[in-house]
Amino acid sequence: MDNRILYCSMDWVRDVCWVLMMYIWPQWMLNLIPGERSVRQYLNKYGVVDMRPIEGGGSAVICTKHGRNLWSGFIKVITDAHNRHQSWGGQFTMEDLRMSGHRCRIKREPMCDGSFANLLLDLSMLARLLLVDEFRDSQGYPISYIQELYNLMVSPIVGSCPSKAKKEKFLKFLHNHPAVKSPRAVTILISAVFQAYKSMGQIEKQKVDDLVAKTKLTTKDRRVDAALNSLLNKVLLFKYNDPNNTLTSYAPNSCDLFRFLRNFQQHGGDVSFLIIRVIHTLVF
Numbered sequence: 222m223d224n225r226i227l228y229c230s231m232d233w234v235r236d237v238c239w240v241l242m243m244y245i246w247p248q249w250m251l252n253l254i255p256g257e258r259s260v261r262q263y264l265n266k267y268g269v270v271d272m273r274p275i276e277g278g279g280s281a282v283i284c285t286k287h288g289r290n291l292w293s294g295f296i297k298v299i300t301d302a303h304n305r306h307q308s309w310g311g312q313f314t315m316e317d318l319r320m321s322g323h324r325c326r327i328k329r330e331p332m333c334d335g336s337f338a339n340l341l342l343d344l345s346m347l348a349r350l351l352l353v354d355e356f357r358d359s360q361g362y363p364i365s366y367i368q369e370l371y372n373l374m375v376s377p378i379v380g381s382c383p384s385k386a387k388k389e390k391f392l393k394f395l396h397n398h399p400a401v402k403s404p405r406a407v408t409i410l411i412s413a414v415f416q417a418y419k420s421m422g423q424i425e426k427q428k429v430d431d432l433v434a435k436t437k438l439t440t441k442d443r444r445v446d447a448a449l450n451s452l453l454n455k456v457l458l459f460k461y462n463d464p465n466n467t468l469t470s471y472a473p474n475s476c477d478l479f480r481f482l483r484n485f486q487q488h489g490g491d492v493s494f495l496i497i498r499v500i501h502t503l504v505f
Contacts, residue, residue, distance in 0.1 A: 283365060313346060457471065
């Protein structure tokens with residue numbers, strides 16, 4: 222009996238001490254205790270973007286690992302709910318987006334059925350909410366890759382009732398989008414593509430060439446961007462036996478863009494992370 226009384230007293234003292242500690246501790250010490258934050262608080266605490274200089278002058282805004290985690294984390298929350306046949310149907314707000322450490326969650330319960338159409342509504346709403354000022358450059362445009370990811374989520378390349386194969390391809394592309402992958406991972410992928418192409422036989426290479434030829438490019442001429450960068454410009458204007466060549470030998474089509482990137486990857490030598498970012502801009 223005495224032992225039970227002693228244990229109860231110890232529990233009571235412990236609880237009182239904990240409450241007093243919460244009142245007495247300075248705020249900066251309480252901030253060390255992991256808790257749930259809003260997206261705005263997460264943005265303020267962690268650097269989600271960074272400024273990096275570009276070869277030849279100027280600078281570019283890029284996502285940090287925390288910025289990539291914000292997009293990839295909430296995309297996973299939405300697709301996981303879809304896999305459980307649940308959805309929000311696009312009915313959530315910025316206040317519903319919460320961060321527990323670096324873990325993302327949507328505090329509102331998903332009350333809609335997990336149809337693919339509702340999944341697209343969720344992705345579209347998420348993109349609109351996450352495209353805050355931090356992910357825009359000084360001119361107000363979304364930074365590299367984020368624009369492409371935003372477009373994919375707001376105006377998806379599939380309909381609301383796609384085939385199983387198209388749905389799987391869309392989700393795979395979404396989860397592996399360059400915007401949510403590290404620069405090193407994207408660089409390795411580009412290198413692997415060219416190495417695979419190099420090792421192909423003539424028939425396989427022709428299939429790849431045919432596929433590249435069918436790729437639709439925007440009206441933007443990538444050669445203009447390449448000419449502004451000293452290292453890229455060397456590849457752009459390179460011509461055997463003509464070191465002073467001033468005319469590019471690349472046409473503004475998908476095949477020559479692929480050829481340009483392949484030549485740069487193979488003959489550009491050791492390039493920095495910053496130059497790789499320029500390549501990514503040209504591709505996407």
